[in-house]
Amino acid sequence: MADVRPFIREELLPPERPPRRHLISVADLTRDDVARLLHVARSFARTLEREVKKLPTLKGRTVVNLFFESSTRTSSSFELAAKRLSADVMSIKAAGSAVDKGESLKDTALTLAAYDPDVIVIRHAEIGAPQLVARYTGAHVVNAGDGKHQHPTQALLDLYTIDEEFGGVEGLHVAIVGDVLHSRVARSNIQAFLLMGAKVTLVGPPPLIPRGIEAMGCEVSYDIGAIRDADVVYVLRMQRERMLEGENYVPSLREYAERWGVTRERLRPGQKVMHPGPMNRGVEIDASVADAPDALIERQVRSGLVTRMAVLYDLLTHEPVETEVAAIQEVA
Amino acid sequence: MLYGKNGPKEDLVVRGARVLDPVQRIDARIDVRIDAGVITQIGERVERNGHRVIEADGLVLAPAFVDPHVHLRTPGREDEEDIASGTRAAAAGGYCAILAMPNTDPVVDSAAVLGSLVERAQADAEVPVGFLAAITMGQGGGQLTEMVELAEAGAAGFSDDGKPVVAPGLMRRALQYNEVAGRRIALHCEEPTLSRGGHMHEGTVSAELGFGGYPSIAESLMVSRDLAIAAYEGQPLHLLHLSARESVDALRLAQAEGVRATGEVTPHHLCLTDEALRSLDPNLKMNPPLRAETDRRALVDALRDGAIAAVATDHAPHARHEKDVPFEAAPFGVTGLETAFSALYTRLVEPGILPLATLLERMSAGPARIYGIEPPRIAAGAPANLVLLDLEATWQVAEASFRSKSVNSWLLGQTLRGQVRATMADGRLAYAA
Numbered sequence: 084m085a086d087v088r089p090f091i092r093e094e095l096l097p098p099e100r101p102p103r104r105h106l107i108s109v110a111d112l113t114r115d116d117v118a119r120l121l122h123v124a125r126s127f128a129r130t131l132e133r134e135v136k137k138l139p140t141l142k143g144r145t146v147v148n149l150f151f152e153s154s155t156r157t158s159s160s161f162e163l164a165a166k167r168l169s170a171d172v173m174s175i176k177a178a179g180s181a182v183d184k185g186e187s188l189k190d191t192a193l194t195l196a197a198y199d200p201d202v203i204v205i206r207h208a209e210i211g212a213p214q215l216v217a218r219y220t221g222a223h224v225v226n227a228g229d230g231k232h233q234h235p236t237q238a239l240l241d242l243y244t245i246d247e248e249f250g251g252v253e254g255l256h257v258a259i260v261g262d263v264l265h266s267r268v269a270r271s272n273i274q275a276f277l278l279m280g281a282k283v284t285l286v287g288p289p290p291l292i293p294r295g296i297e298a299m300g301c302e303v304s305y306d307i308g309a310i311r312d313a314d315v316v317y318v319l320r321m322q323r324e325r326m327l328e329g330e331n332y333v334p335s336l337r338e339y340a341e342r343w344g345v346t347r348e349r350l351r352p353g354q355k356v357m358h359p360g361p362m363n364r365g366v367e368i369d370a371s372v373a374d375a376p377d378a379l380i381e382r383q384v385r386s387g388l389v390t391r392m393a394v395l396y397d398l399l400t401h402e403p404v405e406t407e408v409a410a411i412q413e414v415a
Numbered sequence: 416m417l418y419g420k421n422g423p424k425e426d427l428v429v430r431g432a433r434v435l436d437p438v439q440r441i442d443a444r445i446d447v448r449i450d451a452g453v454i455t456q457i458g459e460r461v462e463r464n465g466h467r468v469i470e471a472d473g474l475v476l477a478p479a480f481v482d483p484h485v486h487l488r489t490p491g492r493e494d495e496e497d498i499a500s501g502t503r504a505a506a507a508g509g510y511c512a513i514l515a516m517p518n519t520d521p522v523v524d525s526a527a528v529l530g531s532l533v534e535r536a537q538a539d540a541e542v543p544v545g546f547l548a549a550i551t552m553g554q555g556g557g558q559l560t561e562m563v564e565l566a567e568a569g570a571a572g573f574s575d576d577g578k579p580v581v582a583p584g585l586m587r588r589a590l591q592y593n594e595v596a597g598r599r600i601a602l603h604c605e606e607p608t609l610s611r612g613g614h615m616h617e618g619t620v621s622a623e624l625g626f627g628g629y630p631s632i633a634e635s636l637m638v639s640r641d642l643a644i645a646a647y648e649g650q651p652l653h654l655l656h657l658s659a660r661e662s663v664d665a666l667r668l669a670q671a672e673g674v675r676a677t678g679e680v681t682p683h684h685l686c687l688t689d690e691a692l693r694s695l696d697p698n699l700k701m702n703p704p705l706r707a708e709t710d711r712r713a714l715v716d717a718l719r720d721g722a723i724a725a726v727a728t729d730h731a732p733h734a735r736h737e738k739d740v741p742f743e744a745a746p747f748g749v750t751g752l753e754t755a756f757s758a759l760y761t762r763l764v765e766p767g768i769l770p771l772a773t774l775l776e777r778m779s780a781g782p783a784r785i786y787g788i789e790p791p792r793i794a795a796g797a798p799a800n801l802v803l804l805d806l807e808a809t810w811q812v813a814e815a816s817f818r819s820k821s822v823n824s825w826l827l828g829q830t831l832r833g834q835v836r837a838t839m840a841d842g843r844l845a846y847a848a
Contacts, residue, residue, distance in 0.1 A: 189736075209744050210614075211741035270625050294622060294630075296619075298622065298623070
């Protein structure tokens with residue numbers, strides 16, 4: 084085939100693609116990366132206070148949300164984040180798609196790759212799914228949760244929330260309470276909190292604390308009393324849907340709630356409480372704690388939007404955010 | 416017990432090689448003459464007698480290898496491997512004999528299935544194959560197979576490989592009855608309530624990555640149980656693909672107490688640890704899983720001092736589309752026939768961790784003795800089961816380099832040292848590069 088390039092005007096050629104980056108694990112991030120992302124997120128938070136909230140930044144870009152597991156918070160906030168940045172968004176849920184007809188993840192990825200998306204956001208029940216999509220598409224891949232492995236944007240939005248509340252993460256003590264074994268949020272957050280200089284203590288019943296997890300650099304306690312020393316009490320959901328039938332991780336939810344549930348009596352006044360949602364009220368967290376003013380749970384959801392905007396922005400642009408935002412302000 | 420193609424036996428002289436046979440205690444630059452597939456003369460300046468001459472200056476001539484643990488996927492999954500492709504792969508890996516596991520579809524649990532495999536091997540097998548039969552019907556762990564009839568029909572041994580014999584009472588019956596059947600019973604040791612939901616070794620890496628853990632005790636507990644039953648019954652047994660330090664400890668203890676227990680270890684368990692799984696490469700997923708560095712060292716030590724007598728590849732071909740999925744969804748198993756020697760030479764012999772002669776013995780006479788197969792040897796009167804090795808060669812493992820139908824190798828893309836140049840199996844030239 085003849086080379087058609089000489090006949091196309093230079094400015095009509097697609098710009099050279101920057102090196103492809105992914106956000107699959109918190110382990111992919113440095114302290115500087117996190118600081119930059121939080122900075123970008125703060126800039127977006129300010130623009131969102133205006134009446135017209137849409138920014139033209141990612142106009143002409145395509146973001147595909149590929150969700151193989153149910154999700155309310157994560158999928159809606161990724162969708163809105165992309166829309167606020169004027170990207171074209173395509174959201175695909177496993178139910179009703181070709182996946183129902185037995186299509187493999189590889190074939191789904193190849194199908195989507197044909198549309199040449201800039202970013203694929205994927206949630207999947209199996210560890211390693213984001214790597215597979217990265218292998219078979221040219222898109223930047225953002226992991227929105229793969230099995231029990233990682234959920235890096237949750238960690239970023241939690242860092243953002245804590246940073247807003249405390250003015251920094253360095254030196255804080257975070258207790259992560261509950262079902263660590265089945266929690267991708269716990270794994271991402273342990274790495275993220277430690278990366279930013281916080282101390283992390285895991286608290287829960289021994290069968291739900293993975294053997295050997297201290298090697299990540301955190302401490303472990305089986306006594307719920309240990310949460311009293313923490314600045315932030317991060318409560319995990321009991322992930323009943325990931326538990327193997329008949330494995331007896333805890334004898335009963337009643338006994339779990341009684342021994343490890345986060346109640347008002349077990350907290351010091353002023354301790355901040357977080358939860359990635361959805362909550363099992365009355366199991367891992369008491370309703371009065373969830374609704375108290377010291378709970379940052381709603382703020383976490385709000386942080387999700389600007390943090391995910393920052394992640395999409397960071398993957399797709401190279402301009403410092405100030406230039407972008409200033410230009411936008413002028414237009415507005 | 417071993418079945419392969421009948422074909423023209425070679426008349427050959429191998430000239431100038433370093434002949435290395437650890438069992439015969441030969442290590443010298445001498446010639447070897449083969450008449451009609453049988454070694455007839457070893458020494459300096461052997462007469463050519465009009466035979467074809469292989470000039471082997473700079474190469475090593477050793478007894479060919481015996482792989483006690485291969486999955487030929489036949490019958491049932493001939494898309495992944497069949498007897499012809501699997502034995503071609505074996506020949507290219509330097510093997511003169513392999514033993515195939517019975518976890519096929521259907522399972523090799525009757526003389527009829529076994530008989531059809533024997534027939535196919537006699538038509539297709541480039542190197543002789545022995546077939547193990549199942550211990551229990553359908554490997555279901557409920558009903559013993561007709562072990563005596565299967566032994567008479569040519570079963571090389573018995574195994575429910577891929578699955579443990581869960582009930583201790585049934586395990587005991589199998590060992591008792593095998594007194595009459597007279598073959599080796601080979602056990603996949605896994606306590607299923609401890610390994611359930613496990614995708615990799617339980618340790619610091621699984622904790623960080625979030626994988627369900629498959630703890631060492633899931634293996635070692637079953638190893639200890641089976642050794643205790645074997646000791647009580649005074650019966651021999653063989654432990655398949657050992658992975659954990661505690662299993663090695665239990666094996667040593669039983670051997671010291673006089674139990675006739677043997678063990679085998681795979682190249683991947685000798686070379687890798689669970690740290691490698693951070694890449695989430697499905698070609699690093701196998702059962703038992705890669706374990707910690709202390710386990711790996713215990714396995715190397717046991718292979719060196721002979722507590723573990725054999726290297727086994729546990730060659731487990733899988734269709735490309737079955738491995739091309741997220742790690743958690745991938746089946747267990749990796750290939751190994753064509754890379755075993757080079758991988759172990761590169762990772763253990765060259766760095767000085769394992770003597771070459773020891774590796775050669777553990778890949779040849781060691782596994783042969785476990786199953787009562789005549790050990791390959793370089794001696795006048797012995798059938799020519801020989802491998803010619805180039806220890807200076809380096810080569811890159813690539814998909815295109817495999818004779819196996821499957822490419823699920825943990826070594827893809829890696830550069831290895833030491834290469835098989837030719838293999839003679841029962842007097843036939845089965846492979847020549």
